[in-house]
Structures are given as C-alpha cells and as structure tokens.
Amino acid sequence: MGRAEARRAQKKGGRPARGGGKPRKTGIRRFFTWKLLLAYFVALIGLAAGAFYALYLYVDVPGEGNKAAQAQSNVYKNQKGEIIARLGEVNREEVPLSKVPKDVQNAVVAAENKNFWTDPGVDLKGTARGILNTVMGRGKQGGSTITQQYVKNYYLDQRQTVTRKVKELIISLKVQDQKPKTEILAGYLNTSYFGRNASGIQAASRAYYGKDVDKLSLEEGAYLAALLQAPSQYDWGTATDAGKRNVEARWNYVLDKMVEQKWLDPEKRKAMQFKPPGQPKPPAGLTGQNGYLVQAARQEMIRELKRQGRPESDFAAGGWTITLSIDPKKQAALEKAVKNQLLDDLDPKAREVDGHVQPGAVSVDAKTGHIVALYGGQDFLKHQLSNATRGDYQPASTFKPLILASALQNESKTQSGQPITPSTTYDGTNKRPVVGPGGDGFAPENEDQYSEPAINVQMAMNKSVNTVFAQMAVDVGLSKVKKTAVDLGMKSDFEEVPSMSLGSMGASPLEMAGVYATLDNHGKKVTPSIIKSVSWKGENYKLPNPAGDERVVSRNTADGVTSVMTGVVEDGTANIVASGRYQVAGKTGTSDDDKSAWFTAYTPGLVTSVGLFGEGPGGKQVTLQGTGGNGRVNGGSYPAKIWAAYTSTVFDDEDDDAKFDLETQDKYVPPAAVPSGKPSGSASPGASKSPSGTPSGSRSPSGSPSGTPSGNTRSPSTGPSHHTPSIPPTSPSTGTTKPTTSGGTGGGQDTRPNGGMNPPPPA
DSSP states (O other), X not given: OOHHHHHHHHHTTOOOSSOSSOOOOOGGGGGOOHHHHHHHHHHHXXXXXXXXXXXXXXXXXXXXXOHHHHOOOEEEEOTTSOEEEEESSSOBOOOOXXXXXXXXXXXXXXXXXXXXXXXXXOOHHHHHHHHHHHHTTOOOOOOOOHHHHHHHHHTSOSOOOHHHHHHHHHHHHHHHHHSOHHHHHHHHHHHOBOSTTOBSHHHXXXXXXXXXXXXXXXXXXXXXXXXXXXXXXXXXXXXXXXXXXXXXXXXXXXXXXXXXTTSSOHHXXXXXXXXXXOOOOOOOOOTTTHHHHHHHHHHHHHHHHHHTTOOTHHHHTOOEEEEEOOOHHHHHHHHHHHHHHTGGGOOTTTOGGGGGEEEEEEEEETTTOBEXXXXXXXXXXXXXXXXXXXXXXXXXXXXXXXXXXXHHHTXXXXXXXXXXXXXXXEEEOTTOOOOSTTOTTOOOOOGGGOOEEEEEHHHHHHHTOHHHHHHHHHHHOHHHHHHHHHHHTXXXXXXXXXXXXXXXXXXXXXXXXXXXXXXXXXXXXXXXXSEEEEEETTEEEOOOOSEEEEESSOHHXXXXXXXXXXXXXXXXXXXXXXXXSSOOEEEEEEOGGGSEEEEEEEOSSEEEEEEEEEBOGGGOBOOOTTGGGOSOOOTTTHHHHHHHHHHHHHOOTTTSOOSOOOOOSSOOOOTTOOOOSSOSSSSOGGGGSOOSSOOTTOOOTTSOOSSSOOTTOOOSOOOOOSSSOOOOOBOTTTOOBOOOOTTOOOSSOOOSGGXXXXXXXXX
C-alpha cells in the first residue's frame, strides 16, 4: 500500500493493513490498561478512606464500659487486713494507678507495648494482620497496643470478628484523643485477665502472692506482666514443664525490655532471680461465723446506701472493699465461750430440745460503737438466719431498764404523786392488776408466783418483778416509754400496750446491744457498726460515726439506769456474772415458756448481748426447757455463763476501765431495807387478787401466759448446772427455805461460790 492509500485509509478511520503502530485492545482487555489500574487503585483508596471516615463519625466511644468489665467482687476483710470472703461473679477489685508501683507499671508496658507512652494508640499493621487472619480463619492474632486491648476489654468483647476489630480500631483512636495515657493504663490493668479467676492486677496480686498490689516487688510484678501473654499456661501452680520454661523466659524478656527502655538498672537486673509464686489457694468461704459476719456487713452497707438515696444494685455491682471492725481475739473468745458454756452440753441425739437451741451474741465497744465480736449460729451454711441480728424473739425483761430510763428522763411520778427513783416503793404482789390510763386491767404474773406487797424499784429490778414494771410503764405513759426505747435504739414497730412493759415485742441481740451501749455511753446514741472502713474502687468511702455526739437521754438518766443495773449483778438475777476485777451492769430476761433467754450487760467499755432462742421445725418458736439435760432455762443460766466466760477472757486489766464513771442522783440503792407502809403505786396490797375472769395478759389456770412474756422474776434459786446438784434457795421475804421448781433452773441468785459456774478462764 502506498502512502497516498494509507492516508486515505486513516481519514476513513481504518487501519493500515500492516505496520504503522500497535493495534487497539478490544473487549474486556481495554479496561485494564496501566493508567486505568492506577486510577482504580487511587479510587479504591479514596473509597476506603471515605468509608473509614464515615465509620469514624458514626462509631462513638460508649458512655460506659460493658457490664462484664465493670463487674467486681466485694471484698470483706478483718481488722488485720486478712480476707474473710470475696463475693461476686467476677473476682475483680479496681485500684487507682497510684496504688500500682511504678516498677510494676513499667514491667507491664515493657511486656505488652514498650512504645505505649509515645504511640498513637493503635497498631495499623497489627490490626490489618489481625483482620486478614480473621477473614482467612486463622484464629486469634496478637499485635494490639495496650490502648486497643483496653478498648476491647472495657468497651467491647473478646469475639474474633472483623466488625469488632474495626470498632476496636476506631474507638482506640478516639480514646487516645480523649483520655490521658495514665487513665488508659489504669483501665487496662484493672480489666486484664491474669488467670486463677483474677481479673485486674489487684485480684491477681492477691491470687498469686497473697498481698495487695502496692506491696508487690518488681520481680513479682514482672511475673504478673508475663502472665498476660498466656494466663492459664503460665500459672506456675498448674503449668506443664514447657509452660514453666516459657513463663520464665517471658519473665526474663520483660526485665530485659525494661533495661532496654532505661527503666531498670542493668546491674540490678543481673542480680534478679526468678522465684515461683505460691500455689493456688481455695477462695475464702462462708463457713462457720464468716457467713454471719459478711451478712451483717452487707446488710449494713445496703442500709447506708439506701439512706443516701442509692439503689442496692450499686452494691451488687461490686468494687467495694469492706474492712470489718471484728477483733480476731475477741471473736475467738466469744466462739470459745459459746462452745464451752453451751454447745458442749448439747446432745441433739439424746434430747430433741438440744437440736432446737439457737445461740446468738453481739459484743460492742461502747466508746467507738464498733462491733468487735459476733456469733450468729453454729454454722452459716447450715443455718443462714443470723441469731445475732434476727428480731423475731421477745427480749423479755431486758426491756425493763428502758422503762426506768423513761421514768428518769421524763421525771415521772407514780399515780400517788411520788417521783419515780430507785428507792420508790411499789406493790409487787403477784397478778396485781395495773391501775391507771392504758392499764386495761393487765395483771401479769410474776415468775414462780413471787409476791412482795412493798418493794422498791431497785429490788424490783434486781428480782425482775413484772407487776412493778407493768405499773411503772403506765405511770410514765406508754407512749413516752416507747419514745425513750426508740431513742435509745429499738425499732419502732411495736404497739403501745401494757404487755410491752415485759418486752413482748421482737428484738435482736444486735438491737439490745445498741440500746445498752447508749446507756454505757452516758446517753449519747450508739448505733453499732460492724464496718471499720470502706473503699469503693480504690477510693475511701465515708460512713457515719457509729458513736456520735447525739444525746438521746441525759447523762443523769443513763448513769442512773447503769447504777441500778449494777444491783442486778451484785444482788439479783445476774449474780452469776459478778466479778472482783470489773463492775458490771446488766439485765437478765426470759420470755414466755422459756422460748428465749437473754443476758445483756456491760463493763465500762464493752457491751455484750447474748440470746438463746428455741427454734423448732419450720422456724416455730419452741421452749428451751430441758436444754442440756437441765430443767428450765433463763437469762441467768446459759446466756449469763457465756457472757461471763467471754468478758473475763477479753477484759484487759491494764487497758480497760474497771469502774463506771457515773454522774447521777439516781444511784444504786442497797436492798437491805425494804420500806414499810403503803406502796407509792396507786393500788393497795390487797388488790393483788385477780378480778373475776381472766385479765388481759394474765396467766390461765394452767399457768400459761396469754401473749405476754413472764420476765425473769423468779425467786432466787440455783442456775442450771450439770456439774453441781441444785441447792434449795432462800426466800427473800421470809428467810425460809422453799423448794425449787422442777429442774431447779431459776434465774435468780446462786448460793454456790461463783454462782455455780466453773472458774472463769484467766484474762
């Protein structure tokens, strides 16, 4: 073809037959030129960047962490800092970064992300590799920064999906901008899993080394840092030989990286040797008394949160460290006293009643208001209702001092116009009907039919004469008596009826210990607390002072009642606890049919309330009569013996006050002289006979009371003792000997040395 023909062909759009340039690509090949491929690549990058930017705008940092990351255990400790129990689904206890030693922080950073302090918070190469491996089904891939791991632990979850990894990347970038590095590291340390069911470095420190994180050495911290790579495989207590070699190599790696980063002196590094951590220990349980102690602390914390307007769920979420006020020595002494004075006597196989006995006790430091010992039952796992805090049994005659307190506080008078003081004379005739507004013909029976037509208040307290205090309550006014009782610390859910004078309401040893502690504290309110201190997620949490400055009764009133109750110990139903080492003020109590027996008393600094409850099948209240093979049970028997054995053991002759510091005009009146003549009570002695019919609250012909406790007003007789035969008591009114009741277990004085007790253990 000539040149002229070629030009003509070119003008017509044809192609030269041969030569003259490259032929044009046709079909699909024309879309894959190098220029188009470059354009495609640029467009793809642009689309990816746009998509990522859109996701960046769309994905927000969650307002709070996921529930699993926030959940923590609640930790309960004794005064020594020893863990009593750790409760919660997650074994985690958050701590501020300031509590983690700097060397330990550096060990973790060296192990996991040595450039943490300067990096942008993400590892793009590692993340891309992780996404690719996830798409290809290769499983988990490391390489994330500490920031990314924190985001995964705290905001997301552990699923290996592309979506989760992309979210992790975006949130990490935002967290890096919004939070300081120190906060990110603290979050990482508190959410990482270290094995042994320990989430967070504080729980890990306890699990592997048995101490708080701030006590860790660098070598120990380096081991915990090494664990993060493979917690289960690197646990020295359960690791294979290969696992032990690997974790030791990882430990060395951590320290070498610290040297590389100039966080550890090379010479110091050379001297370090690997020391394996201790073996795993089973978690502290709730057996024995532990469950009762934890239960009481938990109930107190929930009440406090409620008082502050916070829901119970705040406590259930965990993160609380509660240090109890329990004194280990006093706690051990109380448990020993219950065992030696009561439990060793019981044989449920031989006597059904022995299987019904439920002891409970609370001991309170009156000066601080803190509970130093608590006995809730023989074993929490077998009986989870605490006998120390249950309020379903009558406190009986332990309520009587509160009536006198109300009389003194209100400067009350008898219905004949005489001021009520310890020397005021009342009619103590058995079944004497109460006279006056609100009395409603109530005619209580005195224990063992005790009857004394003229008896002063002091002697009536000593012998726990029901008729005297029933009349006194009406003289003072039932509403005033209730107000005083509530002010002192009793719950207000009881009726203003004449039988309340004999303790017909329900109460717990904890409640009665608080009431008596307020009296011991000279009238300033004591609200017993089992909690010494509390922290929440590492920060101290303020609680109210259990022994504040709120005065609920005058000092004259409180000290006057204390003085009168010393007479109960020196000359009355609690004579069994009298001691030459220290003064005691207290009161016995025995409820209807001996279903409960009480002794609540105090020295100048320590208040202890002991209760014994008869609990049958289904929680039914049953009699305690026959317990330990003895006859009747009252407050002057087992409860008083437990109290005496405990108090004599824990009383410190050098540090504890032996005598009460009393400022009162209403002092103890010796019982030598009983005033003669007409009593100050408004009914004459001849009114002791019951009116026709059965008065409300009086005993039926069978001797069974009608809904009222019998108190503890038994004529002096021997306390129950399987060691020594009973000795017939002497009647206080005639000086003659009268036979004991069946079983010989009255609640009054014991004519044997030391009240029939075994010698108390040495202090």
